[in-house]
Amino acid sequence: xxxxxxxxxxxxxxxxxxxxxxxxxxxxxxxxxxxxxxxxxxxxxxxxxxxxxxxxxxxxxxxxxxxxxxxxxxxxxxxxxxxxxxxxxxxxxxxxxxxxxxxxxxxxxxxxxx
Amino acid sequence: xxxxxxxxxxxxxxxxxxxxxxxxxxxxxxxxxxxxxxxxxxxxxxxxxxxxxxxxxxxxxxxxxxxxxxxxxxxxxxxxxxxxxxxxxxxxxxxxxxxxxxxxxxxxxxxxxx
Numbered sequence: 707x708x709x710x711x712x713x714x715x716x717x718x719x720x721x722x723x724x725x726x727x728x729x730x731x732x733x734x735x736x737x738x739x740x741x742x743x744x745x746x747x748x749x750x751x752x753x754x755x756x757x758x759x760x761x762x763x764x765x766x767x768x769x770x771x772x773x774x775x776x777x778x779x780x781x782x783x784x785x786x787x788x789x790x791x792x793x794x795x796x797x798x799x800x801x802x803x804x805x806x807x808x809x810x811x812x813x814x815x816x817x818x819x820x
Numbered sequence: 821x822x823x824x825x826x827x828x829x830x831x832x833x834x835x836x837x838x839x840x841x842x843x844x845x846x847x848x849x850x851x852x853x854x855x856x857x858x859x860x861x862x863x864x865x866x867x868x869x870x871x872x873x874x875x876x877x878x879x880x881x882x883x884x885x886x887x888x889x890x891x892x893x894x895x896x897x898x899x900x901x902x903x904x905x906x907x908x909x910x911x912x913x914x915x916x917x918x919x920x921x922x923x924x925x926x927x928x929x930x931x932x933x934x
Contacts, residue, residue: 740922749925750925796863798862805868806915806921806923807853808853810862810863812861812862813862
């Protein structure tokens with residue numbers, strides 16, 4: 707069965723610090739990969755996605771993620787966080803050609819101190 | 821473009837009562853999902869519709885949960901009777917098609933069973 711593991715439950719950073727959130731998945735076939743963000747009081751929004759091609763993908767608000775197939779990883783990065791990045795971040799995968807069902811990690815809560 | 825609409829936003833019921841949630845997906849989106857998000861966990865798929873047909877309901881507790889998507893547009897999710905462990909946020913999402921597209925999420929309905 708597919709599963710997604712996010713390494714950190716809660717991360718606290720100061721503004722301008724660099725961010726890396728880990729995500730590993732378990733699935734033997736081809737996958738699509740996503741990072742979703744949920745700002746306080748808002749709905750889940752897509753931050754970035756990887757379907758194929760360049761394994762380094764850039765998303766909104768300066769976020770990027772790198773797909774490393776050999777490590778089954780899709781880590782999220784941002785060189786300098788802002789207070790407005792305070793949110794919960796979810797990594798998700800779906801199996802290619804199997805209908806779009808998303809398997810989510812448990813989420814990482816990011817708190818950025820001004 | 822209007823997003824995914826859900827109602828109500830909040831609901832408190834006693835155990836053994838019934839409850840229903842409503843979702844209106846983005847216009848033209850063929851695929852509709854219902855996810856359950858328990859506090860501290862990532863969303864988990866309950867049921868997936870393609871137009872008005874069920875694609876995946878393997879994780880739906882069918883003894884108490886039911887869902888329908890009449891005419892391939894709006895959808896309702898019902899719980900009868902509710903249990904304490906059903907307390908969660910119920911998220912509706914839609915996508916243009918299955919697979920290689922992102923899902924767009926609604927604000928969710930927060931259910932508390934007391």
